Amino acid sequence: VVIVNIVTCLLTDLAKDPCVALESWMYPFYHSFGKQGRGWLFSILTRAKSTYHATLALSEHYQHRTTLHNRSIANGSDHLRAKGGHYDIALREMQQSLEKSDAWNGPTGLSQSIHVLTCILQLLFSDVREILSFNILDTD
Amino acid sequence: VKYCLLTSLILISISQAVCKRHNELAMAYKYSGYFASSTSTCTDSFNAVGSPVSACEKDRQDEQSLHGDSDEPVNFLLGSFVSFDIIAAASSRSCPILEVVHRLVLEKLGIDLKHLTACENWVMILIFEISLLDNWKKEAQNAYELSIVGLAKRGGQIREHLRRSLADLDNTPPTGFSPSNISKTYSERNHLETTKIFALSAMTYLNVVLSGANPTLPEIVEACRTQ
Numbered sequence: 001v002v003i004v005n006i007v008t009c010l011l012t013d014l015a016k017d018p019c020v021a022l023e024s025w026m027y028p029f030y031h032s033f034g035k036q037g038r039g040w041l042f043s044i045l046t047r048a049k050s051t052y053h054a055t056l057a058l059s060e061h062y063q064h065r066t067t068l069h070n071r072s073i074a075n076g077s078d079h080l081r082a083k084g085g086h087y088d089i090a091l092r093e094m095q096q097s098l099e100k101s102d103a104w105n106g107p108t109g110l111s112q113s114i115h116v117l118t119c120i121l122q123l124l125f126s127d128v129r130e131i132l133s134f135n136i137l138d139t140d
Numbered sequence: 141v142k143y144c145l146l147t148s149l150i151l152i153s154i155s156q157a158v159c160k161r162h163n164e165l166a167m168a169y170k171y172s173g174y175f176a177s178s179t180s181t182c183t184d185s186f187n188a189v190g191s192p193v194s195a196c197e198k199d200r201q202d203e204q205s206l207h208g209d210s211d212e213p214v215n216f217l218l219g220s221f222v223s224f225d226i227i228a229a230a231s232s233r234s235c236p237i238l239e240v241v242h243r244l245v246l247e248k249l250g251i252d253l254k255h256l257t258a259c260e261n262w263v264m265i266l267i268f269e270i271s272l273l274d275n276w277k278k279e280a281q282n283a284y285e286l287s288i289v290g291l292a293k294r295g296g297q298i299r300e301h302l303r304r305s306l307a308d309l310d311n312t313p314p315t316g317f318s319p320s321n322i323s324k325t326y327s328e329r330n331h332l333e334t335t336k337i338f339a340l341s342a343m344t345y346l347n348v349v350l351s352g353a354n355p356t357l358p359e360i361v362e363a364c365r366t367q
Contacts, residue, residue: 027256029257029334030216110214114214117221118213121217124224
């Protein structure tokens with residue numbers, strides 16, 4: 001139910017303005033003055049499965065933190081990293097992409113690198129959030 | 141240069157770092173079963189990525205045609221990973237993971253962290269230099285050849301740079317409010333405040349490296365009070 005709610009929230013937000021969700025959740029200070037703005041980030045979300053799931057994993061983590069009490073966070077993080085979850089799918093998709101990376105070259109290669117690196121960045125954010133959650137619990 | 145960095149060095153280095161990080165997390169959070177298997181698969185695949193030089197050659201041919209479309213994501217990713225690496229090295233007292241020249245990437249490639257993390261490039265570069273100084277101090281201490289005079293001299297140069305830049309920040313005139321451009325005004329104020337907080341934190345960090353983690357040290361008290 002939680003996942004369905006998150007997906008619904010995400011899709012609702014994306015339907016309103018795709019960049020709003022990305023801007024407010026993950027990159028609040030990111031401003032682009034280029035012609036395409038932050039559109040490339042949203043474009044990757046819709047094209048790369050790994051980044052899509054990594055983003056959902058991160059939003060799931062935020063949702064989890066904001067809706068549950070601190071004591072439930074430790075139990076919940078097992079669920080967030082469970083097999084078949086968004087984090088798990090994102091990690092596996094990223095690994096599968098990397099397995100094919102020796103064949104990457106030219107514009108497609110750069111595009112693939114950007115997709116994978118964006119996914120890695122999202123996963124790093126998830127890891128940082130995870131560590132911060134544990135630290136907060138420790139200090140409590 | 142940016143494309144080469146992104147597609148070869150960064151990909152390999154970051155991927156290895158992610159493997160390492162996942163392995164550490166696995167150990168820390170007892171997910172060893174799941175992470176251990178995924179880590180080994182991951183590591184094997186990174187070995188097959190190919191040499192940075194060959195990737196470089198291939199991408200150079202397409203650099204011109206890609207420039208218009210890919211500059212924004214390349215700047216974003218390089219800037220994010222380099223600043224992540226700097227902050228990680230500083231907070232864990234370890235060597236940076238990326239095999240790039242951090243200072244050159246931030247100075248020469250047109251990456252403006254102000255629009256990514258709200259902290260200006262010069263602060264990030266100084267934080268990196270402080271972490272290098274810390275590593276140098278550790279190594280010299282282990283080899284019994286630490287010169288306090290040398291440490292103070294190197295630290296003094298960084299401190300002077302920080303002081304001058306902080307004074308410039310304080311003298312920056314506030315951006316006038318303009319109803320037609322609220323977003324830009326907001327963003328300017330954000331980055332000034334954030335840069336100042338990072339710079340004062342860097343000052344505290346420098347004092348800790350030079351004199352030790354003593355909260356009563358006048359320089360540390362001063363930096364924390366301003367913050």
